[in-house]
Amino acid sequence: MSENDHELETPERRTHEGNTPTDDVEHHIDLQETPGVVDDSTPQYQEPKVRSIIYYVFIGVFLLLAFACTIAAFISTFLQFPVPDQTWKNTSFDLPMESLFTSMACGFLALFVMVFLSLRVLSFKVGTYEFNGNKCYEISQYIADGARAFLIREFQVLTVFVLVVAGILFAVDQSGYFVATPVCFLVGAVTSAVTSIIGMYIATRANVRTTNAARTSLNQALKVAFSAGTVMGLSVVGLGLVMLSLCYMIFRNLSALAGFGFGASSIALFARVGGGIYTKAADVGADLVGKVESNIPEDDPRNPAVIADNVGDNVGDVAGMGADLFESYVGSIIAAATLGSQFFGSVGVAAPFYLSASGILCSIIGSSLVSVNSSSAWWPLNYLIAPFTRHRSSTTNDTTHATDMEQQTQIDEDQQHAPDVNPATQSSLLMAIRRGIFGAALLNILLGALILFLLFDPLTQAWAIFLCFLIGIASGVLIGLATEYCTSFAYRPTKSIAESGLTGAAPVIIKGLSVGMLSTVAPVIIIVLSIIFSVLLGDFASGGKSGGGIYGIAIAAVGMLSTLGVTLATDAYGPIADNAGGIAEMSHLPPLVRERTDALDALGNTTAATGKGFAIGSAILTALALLQAFATESGITTVSLLEKEVMSGLIVGACLPYIFSALTMTAVGDAAMSIIVEVRRQFKEIDGLLEGRPGVKADHTKCVDISTKSSLKKMILPGLLSIIAPVLIGFAGRQKMLAGLLGGSLSSGFLLAVTMANAGGAWDNAKKYIESGALVDKETGEVQRKGSNAHKSCVVGDTVGDPFKDTSGPALNILIKLMTVIALVIAPVLKQIYVDQ
Template sequence: MVPIILAIAAGCVALLFAAFTAIRVLRADQGNEQVRAIGDAIREGSNAFLRREYMALVPFVVVVAIVLGVLIDWLTLGQVIPRTAISYLAGTICSAVAGLVGMSVAVRANVRTATAAIQGLNPALRIAFSSGTVMGVTVVGIGLLGVTILYVIFQDITVVAGFGFGASSIALFARVGGGIFTKAADVGTDLVGKIEAGIPEDDPRNPGVIADNVGDNVGDVAGMGADLFESYVGSIIAAIALAGVTSYNAGTAMLPLLLAAAGILAAILGTFVVRSGERADFGQLLWALRRGIFASAILVAIFALIIVLVMDSLELKLFWIILVGLVAGIVIGLSTEYYTSYDYGPVKQIAESTQTGAATVIISGIAIGMVSTIIPLIAIGVTILVAFELAGFYGVALAGVGLLSTLGITLATDAYGPVADNAGGVAEQAGLPPEVRERTDALDALGNTTAATGKGFAIGSAALTSLALLAAYAVAAGLSEDGINLLTHTTLVGVLIGAMLPFVFSALTMKAVGRAAMAIVNEVRRQFREIPGIMDGTGKPDYARCVDISTTGALKEMIVPGLMAVVVPIATGFILGREALGGLLIGAVGSGFMLAIMMATAGGAWDNAKKYVELGNFGGKGSDAHKAAVEGDVVGDPFKDTSGPSLNILLKLMAIVSLVFAPVFLKVTPLIDLI
């Protein structure tokens, strides 16, 4: 009972700390009237999108809850109380609340960060990072509380898997919908503003500029938060589920909860060491954030060792598994940083290729994205080998919990980026002094690197979580004793279907961005053409119209990819059987992990290659090299902010859907056997 109490206490401490940090952020100066007006427009657009997105999801959530209650709880498990359906609804609500809280603070922190940048770099960094901290700590607090309380109430982790399904449902639509919104606005705004009209980024004359700022919040704050919330709860659920089939004792089921609680404490302590000097350069700013992550990782390792030594029922080798997971997360983050930061060779190679046009920029970016898969694959591969050797699939799941144990601060460094980006936009649009824009640009460049690192971390955690959920599915579907035979014809077909799905899913999301961006391009062109005085600053663009177009396009385009992630695994289980569904999950993880890393890294590298050129290299802003770099960045936008990150959720959602429906597949004969 002590581990349960500690887990609940840690969750409550996390939420109290998030509330305290949010209050501290909101007490900061909002700036002059013009700054506040721009902030209000961004906040209203962000809230309108999230409100419409959540309302659009209500019918889907209700239908799925009814299906779970009838098909699983009543017909399959024979339960009077629809426990799986209740867990599912709890998961959707918790995920939505976590995203809403994080975004609500982020859209208020942008103007405060811009205003703080008037005083100096460190005050601006503190506000932006504190805003990210609210998101990070809220996600881990709500996630740990939700899983623990439902586990205490129902005493059945397969029922609690419904909580993970609910979190996944919201995460997919938040990530896909937010990703389509942000990149449609970004691509459309850049194509007309930068390339056609030749005006700078975040210029208030561009009608799409507010939609672009809104997109940073709905995609990179709410979307990323929902994504990692899902990974976090999924890894804990998988570890507890697999603890029941290990040769260990009840202590192994409580270890994931204790580790998550230790991670919350470590993340909170880690936030206090993030600070910078007033004249800090890029490297010093990066080290300020790294210091917080490394401090948290060291504290988690110490706490994990204490937990394993204090609990007599646990063996020391479980500590080594946790340590391997922690190290894997850091290695993946550093690898992503190497391939996406302009301090290193890969991005400089792309920047150099801008001298010969957009085609060579795109070729070199894709090549670097492909080669960047090697180190993350080795990190995840070594983690799986060590963890499985020491504790079977429970070890793999525990390594996933270890990797995600520092999520509170890792997500904080990631969610900080959009706030810094927005602050730069606010400074530009409000006409604040040039040194303010220089400071926000320094924070924004850092945010681009932390965002790319965060995406690598999210993808690595998704791979481990998906594999752990796959193992939990195999146990629940009665496949764990003999294993999944990949040489049967149905399983081979399942593997091929699974390998195909990430490509189809990516195609759907990229085409969605393209269609929505075309609508923004046409609208921005129309306003430049029809509204007099925009270019000379005497006429005001209709910002709200671009926000509305992006919102409508994103909500319409997210439906098909979202349904595919739920329908395909269920259909495979009913038609080809539970073993073929296991094959589908294996194929999807194999191709999806590689594709996600490639797309996220290539997109981040293109983005920072453009920034490297803008620093004055190869001709600087306005040169032909800069135009080629911008085109590469525009191609990379849906890669790194829509399709790549959305694949994380596709993998986890299909695995959790399979786990939730495993009791049904155990009782029904697949359609192929009836033919």
């Protein structure tokens, strides 16, 4: 099929099995009599290949450069080329060559699998002429073009910022001839940007393919969406480990690696904040005017903001989440390596690299286990993880039952609707995802034990450090389960919010806030216990050295993030499924397609909520480890809460997350108002748009442009606050006030982030609980569905929760980590000014 075949799809050529040609109407295409079975003889529609070629050329050039630098670093290491290191002699270690080879090999393996999965996703068909494949492709291109326009504008702004900061770091760099810190900063920033580009590209290509796959089966749609999510996950861990190892191999200076983390944090902050403002401004504007005021369905093509809403899903939940967890991933390795060098020498530095490398292998295996059909999984591992993949008893049905229902839908050609989103379907999907996550975690525990017992003394060190690693993995799982309980509509907290919608919107807001606040209890207990036991074990392993216990926390953070490749895939697949449902709705495909994509989207909401909890937990452990590394590098020996500098820093630090959240919430509100005004204007001025008159189209590009400009403009102030605050406090108030600032922001930011993320997730799923028809008014016996008063009340709650869970809450993770990374970067300068002199 040629590249121009999509131009052949015209109203004159499209017919419906003996019917007259369809009218040239975008949202009145009649596909109700089209069976849901995919006929292999149906001509398939394929998208042009030019953009795919450009994508692979770009990735190929980047990987070629990385490989060339790796070869140069290997040669330098074998020849023992002297690298000048004029200061901080205690931070230079020659890692065992095995750890360098292992890390680089596993990183490149992840990138190889990433390219393979990209080709696999792109090999799936966009659609068929009979099923309006040209229309689906057209909509997906609107989404891709909007996402690409945002990234281009965002990176134009960030390029200036990155170059200015690199110049400042160059001026104050203390590492000598090779100016290691600014170079590592640039490498970290570029690598983070590349992962965002990869994730955005594949997500905006996979959405339409997921829509087409949903016509075949739920399992096929899951396969496409999850494969695309795995591309994002493996690009983050693969590029992160390759480039971080490369920087260490070249400079052999752990202090310079803080620059890499700073670069990753800078991109993550602006990607998360800018993307969050974009997605929620469009979402709030589209929902308020569309669903509340005009009573039109979600993703209706008449809504001018619907394309901007779908673009925002990719901008915020793919690129933003990927950059966020990329920062946590490399930050945990940097913190563990920096602390390990102080207490265990080169072995302590090598351990986090080895553990991260093993996590990549386990993530690749785990991702292959994700399937609705459990028989496709490797049966011994499937048997071991079965107890962990069961849903609660009231919602459990075996996978075979769900698969049988799915097959029955395909066999019965007269049936136009897929089964409703029911406990059996949702349970089978949740088990499929959990199979991959828990399978990877169990394999990683085995490999981690082998690695640590080979590196450290088995009697006095290895078992303690391994237990820290195990604590990190267990903490991530428990935080995810606690978040799922608070946000899934299978459990009481979210059901209670939906029930409060029967009495109005105000009770929904009140109940949601109370659920969010109470949801902090379990994560706090988990994190506190993890800290206590990790510190005790770390102290034992280090022989009681002062500060040695924090290495246990750093290893726990590495353990929590070691299988990020598959964990991030479960997060990134959600917006792909959401986009697939939007494309199905706007193209007016048969109902079974939308119902299957809705089933995937409902699961995506749950995995996204647990992913946010996971991200928050990993941010806290990473920030704690980085805080200790800052104390070590800056020359702090003791800190007392009774000191005026520390107390002042604590109070200011506790206030910062609230100021930051206020700025991001205000930004979403202002941008949403602009979207609302524009949507109302189009409904008023474009005759026949709201009524759905044939041939009348909304101007989607205007809302996309408003969201892009508003988000890029509004992200600057929160970003500057995150960067300026630690630098100003550090140089004006010295190291102890800065330590207090970091501690205060960490504690208040953690609680506020959990509250916002879980309250927003619970509001969202309360709305979906009503949409599923599960809520019944006990007084009247009436089933509550879309358009009911209870649903409208929960839509208001969901609208409030959108910036909670997708803008302010997730961005607080980066605020906490970025400030600790900046503190670590400026620590040597502070030590030189206030301690050495």
